Amino acid sequence: EPEVTQTPSHQVTQMGQEVILRCVPISNHLYFYWYRQILGQKVEFLVSFYNNEISEKSEIFDDQFSVERPDGSNFTLKIRSTKLEDSAMYFCASSEALAGYTDTQYFGPGTRLTVL
């Protein structure tokens, strides 16, 4: 069964450093998403991406964040200068987005980001 994969599973970084979180969405999917979950809190939407453009972003997704689909398979989230409060689990998701159908989002296993 196809699934969303994410690397690395755990990333430790120093405050102020740049990190790139990687995701491989399900191959025929067209919409891609990033969510995050701070320990003990709800899963929060960050951004959605379609046709090489951001479709929607939350207020969390400020200028420190960027997303990219550098090739036909990867989808990345970059945090330019990490802060302590960026420590969280980051989940990538993808959906097929067929016209006229519901659009189920499938989530990856997550990357645990720890900022020291």
Add this chain to the structure above:
Amino acid sequence: DAKTTQPPSMDCAEGRAANLPCNHSTISGNEYVYWYRQIHSQGPQYIIHGLKNNETNEMASLIITEDRKSSTLILPHATLRDTAVYYCIVRRSGGGFKTIFGAGTRLFVKA
């Protein structure tokens, strides 16, 4: 997107059916009911979704009331591995709409 209300926690005996309720009284006609679960800090796992008819798949059944203002997720024979947080989400159909997670119901399946 419509707001949902779920009990914060529930217990279920192993082997029995787990019935998880959800209220979504402000649901709109073009909004679907989705259920996901999250085991520990793993990624949310899709379970099932429906519009107005009852749905069943290999994991669960979804019963939606006729007025669509509430629904129940049924795990027919709960196992210890079903212990998780279960999220009831109402979302429009079509691509790109964000999924808004609430606090969900923490289901404890006990031996």
